[in-house]
Amino acid sequence: xxxxxxxxxxxxxxxxxxxxxxxxxxxxxxxxxxxxxxxxxxxxxxxxxxxxxxxxxxxxxxxxxxxxxxxxxxxxxxxxxxxxxxxxxxxxxxxxxxxxxxxxxxxxxxxxxxxxxxxxxxxxxxxxxxxxxxxxxxxxx
Amino acid sequence: xxxxxxxxxxxxxxxxxxxxxxxxxxxxxxxxxxxxxxxxxxxxxxxxxxxxxxxxxxxxxxxxxxxxxxxxxxxxxxxxxxxxxxxxxxxxxxxxxxxxxxxxxxxxxxxxxxxxxxxxxxxxxxxxxxxxxxxxxxxxxxxxxxxxxxxxxxxxxxxxxxxxxxxxxxxxxxxxxxxxxxxxxxxxxxxxxxxxxxxxxxxxxxxxxxxxxxxxxxxxxxxxxxxxxxxxxxxxxxxxxxxxxxxxxxxxxxxxxxxxxxxxxxxxxxxxxxxxxxxxxxxxxxxxxxxxxxxxxxxxxxxxxxxxxxxxxxxxxxxxxxxxxxxxxxxxxxxxxxxxxxxxxxxxxxxxxxxxxxxxxxxxxxxxxxxxxxxxxxxxxxx
Numbered sequence: 001x002x003x004x005x006x007x008x009x010x011x012x013x014x015x016x017x018x019x020x021x022x023x024x025x026x027x028x029x030x031x032x033x034x035x036x037x038x039x040x041x042x043x044x045x046x047x048x049x050x051x052x053x054x055x056x057x058x059x060x061x062x063x064x065x066x067x068x069x070x071x072x073x074x075x076x077x078x079x080x081x082x083x084x085x086x087x088x089x090x091x092x093x094x095x096x097x098x099x100x101x102x103x104x105x106x107x108x109x110x111x112x113x114x115x116x117x118x119x120x121x122x123x124x125x126x127x128x129x130x131x132x133x134x135x136x137x138x139x140x141x
Numbered sequence: 142x143x144x145x146x147x148x149x150x151x152x153x154x155x156x157x158x159x160x161x162x163x164x165x166x167x168x169x170x171x172x173x174x175x176x177x178x179x180x181x182x183x184x185x186x187x188x189x190x191x192x193x194x195x196x197x198x199x200x201x202x203x204x205x206x207x208x209x210x211x212x213x214x215x216x217x218x219x220x221x222x223x224x225x226x227x228x229x230x231x232x233x234x235x236x237x238x239x240x241x242x243x244x245x246x247x248x249x250x251x252x253x254x255x256x257x258x259x260x261x262x263x264x265x266x267x268x269x270x271x272x273x274x275x276x277x278x279x280x281x282x283x284x285x286x287x288x289x290x291x292x293x294x295x296x297x298x299x300x301x302x303x304x305x306x307x308x309x310x311x312x313x314x315x316x317x318x319x320x321x322x323x324x325x326x327x328x329x330x331x332x333x334x335x336x337x338x339x340x341x342x343x344x345x346x347x348x349x350x351x352x353x354x355x356x357x358x359x360x361x362x363x364x365x366x367x368x369x370x371x372x373x374x375x376x377x378x379x380x381x382x383x384x385x386x387x388x389x390x391x392x393x394x395x396x397x398x399x400x401x402x403x404x405x406x407x408x409x410x411x412x413x414x415x416x417x418x419x420x421x422x423x424x425x426x427x428x429x430x431x432x433x434x435x436x437x438x439x440x441x442x443x444x445x446x447x448x449x450x451x452x453x454x455x456x457x458x459x460x461x462x463x464x465x466x467x468x469x470x471x472x473x474x475x476x477x478x479x480x481x482x483x484x485x486x487x488x489x490x491x492x493x494x495x496x497x498x499x500x501x502x503x504x505x506x507x508x509x510x511x512x513x514x515x516x517x518x519x520x521x522x523x524x
Contacts, residue, residue, distance in 0.1 A: 005450075013447075014454060019520045034523060037444060037472065037487035041522035057522035061446035 005062060006096035012066035017073050020055045027120035031112035038064050038108055042116040046124070050079050054116075063102040067091050067109040080117055086110060143456040144502040148434060148495030149291055149319060150460055154385075155344040155496075161388040162346065165381040173378040174369060183380055190387040197390050198336075198353070199327030206352045206370045207383050211318045212242040214337035214352035217363040217374070218314050219246045222283055222335065223255055225359040226312075230280025236260045236268050236297075237478040238290050243316055244474075247285070260286065264480050265427035266295025268302065277309040283335075284311050288326075289319035292475040292491055293426035294435025296324065303332035312358060318342055322393035322400060323432040334358060338390075340382065344496065345389025349382030404494045405433040411492065411503045412436055418507060419514055425476055425489060434494040439481070442524075443517040445489045451513040457506050460491045 005013070025043035032038040039059040045052040054076060056068045071091050075083045091106040092098050098106060145153070165186075171179030173187045188202075195202035208214045223233060235247045237259045247257050258276045261269045268286055277284075284306045289296055299315055306313040314335035317326060321343045328336060335358070339350035352374075354360050360373065367375030393400070415422055415438065425437040440448065445461040452459055461473075472486025492506075 010450075010454065013450060016520070030522065034484040034487065035472075037446075039522055057520050059442065059521050059523050060444050062450035064444070065447060 003099050003102075005066070005099070008070075009063060009066045009095045009098065012069040012095070013062040016058075016065050016069035018053075018055045018069065018076070019057070021057065022053055022055050027116050027123060029112060029116035029119045031115055032060070032108055034059055037061070038105065040064065040068055040108060040112045042112050044116045044120055046080065046120055049081075050077060051075055051083055052077075054113075056112075060105070061102070063098055063105040064108070066095065067098070067106045068112070070094050071106075071109045071113060075113060080121070084114060084117055086113060142502065142505045143458075144498070144506055145458050146492045146494060146498070146502075146506065147458045147460050149294075149342070149491065149493035151341045151347065152344045152495055153497060154341075154346055155389065155392065157392065158345055158385050158388045162381045162385045165384055169380075173380055174367075183378075187378055187380060187383060190383050193387050194351070194390055197326075197394055199329050200336075200353055201329075201356055203371075204328075204353050204355050206354060206374050207378065207386075208350050208352050208374060209348055209379075210341075210350040211240075211316065211337045211339035213363070214339075214350050215240065215242040215316055216246050217352050218335045218337060218354070218360070219243060219283070219285065220250065221360040221363055221373075222312065222314070222354075222358070223250055224253075225361040226282050230278075230282045232256045232258070232278050232281045233283040233285070234258045234260055234273070234276050234281060235285040236262060236287065238262055238266060238292075238295075238475045239285065239287055240291055240316055240318065243285050243287070260284075262295075262478050265430050266290055266293050266475075266479050267430060268297055270301065270305065273302070274305060277305070277311065279310075281309060281311045283314060285314040285316070287316040287319070288324055289317075289432050290426075290475060291319050292473060293437045293479065294319070294431040294493075295426050295479075296430050296432060299324075299331045299333065307332060319432065321390065322397040323434070325397075328353060328355075338386075340386035340389050343389050343393045346382055346385040349379055349386045351386065400496060401433050403496070404498075407498055407500065407503060408433055408436060408494055410500065411494070411506075414503070414507045415510075418511060425481065426479060436492045436494075437476075437489060438492070439485055439489050440514060440518075441485070441488055442521045443514065444487055446487075447517055448490055448510075448513055451517070452506075452509060455509045455513075457509060460493070461489060 022043040022045055026046045028043045030041045041057040043055050054072045058065045075086055088106040088110045171183045173183040191205050192202045235243055260273045263269055286297055286302055303313045312334045315333050316337045318339050334355045336353040341347040362373045364375045421441050423439045425439055449461055476486055
């Protein structure tokens with residue numbers, strides 16, 4: 001089995017970017033679990049339809065940490081629409097390749113990103129009408 | 142600083158053993174099966190080595206079959222014995238914590254119509270003898286139980302197991318790969334009918350090992366096409382390897398007492414510091430019924446492979462619970478067998494000490510590990 005990580009992957013593992021929890025996030029989501037041996041937790045802040053900030057926590061291997069690190073770097077500032085289309089292959093390319101059995105880590109990171117965006121969109125619907133409707137509902141309480 | 146703490150995976154070749162092998166890698170290159178003098182001189186060397194090994198292991202010289210290592214020996218014994226003894230039965234028992242070369246090979250025999258049962262183990266990694274007795278059947282041909290587990294270092298009571306197995310009229314195989322020199326081995330006295338060994342686990346070369354098959358036991362070869370090893374294992378004798386294996390085994394038992402004292406002292410020091418300086422760390426298996434060089438620990442909240450990679454970047458080489466976990470992305474079945482919860486199966490590291498480790502190396506490892514664990518725990522989503 002070859003498990004040779006690229007220098008860039010190792011750099012992102014040893015000094016990951018965007019690590020931690022955002023205060024008062026607009027959305028948060030978890031993907032994976034400890035039994036599988038991989039778990040990521042994302043917090044997201046959105047401003048003007050763009051990803052203002054994103055942070056993650058990880059229970060995972062070196063490539064789990066590195067892929068989430070590079071992905072959060074890449075999608076920061078991106079529109080939600082573009083971020084939803086962000087592809088795992090871009091993570092692999094950016095890192096200069098991943099061992100075959102670690103490709104799933106990049107897929108999981110992307111899955112987590114889509115999940116946290118979906119959470120955001122569920123709580124912040126796009127059309128004004130629905131938004132008003134929600135407000136009224138809140139007022140009623 | 143470079144620290145090698147993965148001696149259960151393989152060991153560094155002892156320079157004395159390399160020196161003993163060198164003539165057979167250069168001038169004394171004759172094929173030990175050739176009839177000319179260059180071959181026959183090596184044939185004498187080969188048979189002397191066989192006799193010496195038999196003496197050390199307390200077995201019969203003609204029971205020793207040299208192989209490429211223990212995986213081959215285990216494959217040969219499990220398949221060869223079951224196939225040659227079909228008239229005796231089709232049932233075999235292996236423990237739930239066997240090495241994959243026993244565990245998977247036994248499982249594959251099901252495809253040939255054999256029936257297999259796995260003997261469970263207790264929390265300390267000992268085979269549950271009551272359960273074993275219950276699993277034995279009149280058509281049980283073979284029971285295979287390793288002497289020392291490769292992941293948690295747990296030691297089995299081979300004499301007791303051998304009696305149980307023989308009382309049932311079955312053959313007893315023991316994978317002794319992790320047992321040298323930690324256990325004193327006398328095959329005949331303990332009552333081991335079949336055994337497997339590999340040289341590189343005790344400072345010998347890679348690519349050589351042996352299968353032991355007591356006389357009178359029928360077994361089919363795995364590799365055919367030559368009369369070597371009485372037709373039980375075809376292929377040119379790997380004389381440099383066999384000399385290396387013999388010398389490695391001789392040194393291992395000649396220096397056993399001082400070696401064990403050395404690794405035990407170092408392991409004790411390491412464990413003392415680990416359990417007091419890494420919060421929440423737990424030992425997998427029992428400290429008592431365990432070989433002197435092994436520690437398998439659970440960190441909780443962080444993934445074992447991340448710890449491994451971080452240590453590796455700092456020159457410290459260790460292993461996760463099983464070397465296979467990164468391959469198949471599954472937690473260790475050994476740790477599962479001793480009762481670890483599913484969510485704990487991916488948070489473990491095996492440290493296996495050896496002859497060349499020093500106290501300085503342990504101090505360095507502790508200092509790095511403290512930082513590694515703190516760093517990874519700081520961003521774990523697990524509470």
